[in-house]
Amino acid sequence: MVGLLKLKEDRPTPKAVYNWRVYTCAAIASFASCTIGYDSAFIGGTLALPSFTSEFDFGSMDKDDRALLQANIVSVYQAGAFFGSLFAYVTCHFLGRRKSLFVFSALFMLGAGLMLGANAARGLGLIIGGRVLAGFGVGGMSNIVPIYCSELAPPAVRGRIVGIYELGWQLGGLLGFWINYGVNTTMQPSHRQWLIPFAVQLIPGGLLAVGALWLRESPRWLFSKGRRDQAMANLVWIRQLPRDDVYIIEEVSYIDEDLERYQCEVGAGFWKPFAALRQRKVQWRFFLGGMLFLWQNGSGINAINYYSPTVFNSIGITGTDGALLTTGIFGLVKTVVTVGWLLYLIDQLGRCKLLMYGAVGGSLCMWFIGAYIKIADTANRPAGSPLDSGGIAAIFFFYLWTVFYTPSWNGTPWVLNSEMFDQNTRALGQASAAANNWFWNFIISRFTPQMFIKMGYGVYFFFASLMILSVIFTYFLIPETKAIPLEHIDRLFAVRPVRKANDVIMAELRLQDEEFRHAVEGVDLSEKKEKVEQKENV
CATH class of the missing domain: 1.20.890 (cAMP-dependent Protein Kinase, Chain A)
Structure with missing residues (x-):
């Protein structure tokens, strides 16, 4: 067991470095991802609640118009997040990681509060406007938190520390799935029934705002701004080592050498990272970071997250209760598997193997589900019909897909993108990666209802095919970043062959x-x- 848990270190590392402070900082910052995960889980189920559909008169709309309205309510959040993730580059440069979290968490809270004012008389305007503003806030936080966690983490546990961000996402999602099931089964349809899921998203946002008062600024950002005294004080505090410890001296020397190299090659300043985009090696990493999120969303995860009742109805599960219960179990499976990914897989098996194994297994599951829906013709099955043995197998393969996907494409692209850029392009690179995530997220959330109407079982074959293509992409183009110090990432990307x-x-x-x-x-x-x-x- 000791051998399995042994960390692959870049150099002999004092045990004090793996202390509670670095984990606590990551956990507090990751309340941001709780808000993102909660939204991705609760919104689809809440839109399906009888109280919501009744209050906003969804029943009077035809199928296409209703699908379009639902898609707009969901997707404006991703549109706001796209722009928020880009704007976070500005705040990260001038304010740093910690203060930027305050700014974007405040915007999120304001947007979430606006949604609570919607009702039948006012219409859906406050929900749509609030979701745009809340999306802007979470977009910025999705840029900042992975960077912050990666810059605090010792190399040997960097995947685990950044992975806490993903764990927060799954815990928020788990809460979102079960909140919907709870209000649907214990409350009569009413304005309050659908308002509660909207209100709960204020909790993780508030916890982040309070917890951020305790956080320390990233030492690497402070070094890049020439604030060496504060940077050294924060680094010593996080590592729990004295200033003259060999490990601290060596780490600071790595940071200094990396900053000096970049000053010579590109120079510091707000616009300098944009100038660095003239370099092919920088362009290549921006391309790889964006493509990782294309493949992530191409797996079908956000189609499932945002429209889980639709997905389970396509398999043959009928009724709001049944769809929400199945969705809640889906969230539970994701959370349990994420813990295993966080504690062991990401820093032991590595990033690239996880991506490839997960894509192959997940693709096979999608092929089976799509084939079952085609053969069983579930769309024309009488309402209330029980699942046959094939349907039960399809549900099993759906949960098996979850087991393959969760420890691979769910959080690993965030870890890779937090690692693959140097200090001076890290904020801009993460902004690009996060914007790509929200762009592809928007595309999926905007068109999923129409895809299910037009393509039927073909939706699953579409996602299965994209997962196979992602294996080829990963094997030939993505180097393994496990245990490599951030200051040596440039050298890593220069080595060939990549594997x-x-x-x-x-x-x-x-x-x-x-x-x-x-x-x-x-x-x-x-x-x-x-x-x-x-x-x-x-």
């Missing part, structure tokens, strides 16, 4: 560390320590 890059860089790091440790008793360490101290005194 061997991690082993090459880890071998180089071990050699460098041996030389560094050998110099501990000699003048080399004194010179490196003196160089760090000189920078602090400037």
Whole structure:
């Protein structure tokens, strides 16, 4: 068991580095992802509640008009998030990670509050406007939190620390699925019944705003701004090591070398990262980051999240209660599997293997589900008909798909994008990646109802095909980033072939560390320590 849990470290690391502070900072910041996960889970079920459809007169609309209105209510959130994720680059540059979280959490709370004012007399305007503003807030937070977590984390557990962001997403989703089931089964249809799920989203937003008072700013951001005293104080606080510890000296030297290299190649400043886009190597990483979210959304996850009752009805489950219960179990499975991904898989098995294994398994499940719907002709089955053995198997394969997808494409693209950019392009790169996520999320959420109407079982074959293509993409183009320090990511992306890059860089790091440790008793360490101290005194 010890061997299974042993971390792959870039250099000998004091146990104090893996302390409660780094985990707590990540957990507090990840209340942001709770808000995102909650929305993705609750909105589809709430739109299907009898009280909501009755209050806003969905019953008088024909099927196409109702599908269009539902798609608009869901997708304006993603549209707002797209622009919020881009604007977060501005706030991250000038305000830093911590203050930016305050700004975007406040915008989210304002938008969530606006939604509570909607009713039959006022119409859906407040819900749609509030969702745009709340989406802007969560878009910004989706940019900031993975960066913040990756910059705090020791390399050996960076996947785990950034993965807390994904765990928050799943916990929020779990709450959203079961809130809908709870209000549907325990309350009579009323204005209050559908208002409660909208109100609950204020809870994680409020917890983030309060918890952020305790957070410390990212030391790497402070170093990049020349605020070395505060940066050193925060780094020492997070690592729980003294300033003169070998590990701290070595980490600061890595950061300094990376900043000096980038100053020479590109230069610092708000517009400099845009100038860096002229470099092919930077363009390539922006392309890879965006494509990861194309494949993630191409798996079908957001079609399921936002329109879960529609998905389960297509398999043959009828009635609001049955669809919401099945959806709640789906959220529970995702959350349990995410814990395993967070504690073990992401930092042991690695990013690329997870993506490929998950895509292959998930694709096979989608092919089965689509074939069952085609053969059983579930769309023309009489209402209230019980599931046959094939339908039960389809439900099983749906949950099996969840087991394959959750520890692979659900959170791993966020981890990779938080790692693959250097210090000066990290905020812009994450803004691009998050914007890509919300763009493809918008496309899926906007057109899923129409896809189910026009394509039927073909929707599942469509997603299955995209998952197979993602395996080819990952194998040939994505290097394994597991355990690589952020300051050595540029070198990682320069190694060919891609599938061997991690082993090459880890071998180089071990050699460098041996030389560094050998110099501990000699003048080399004194010179490196003196160089760090000189920078602090400037």
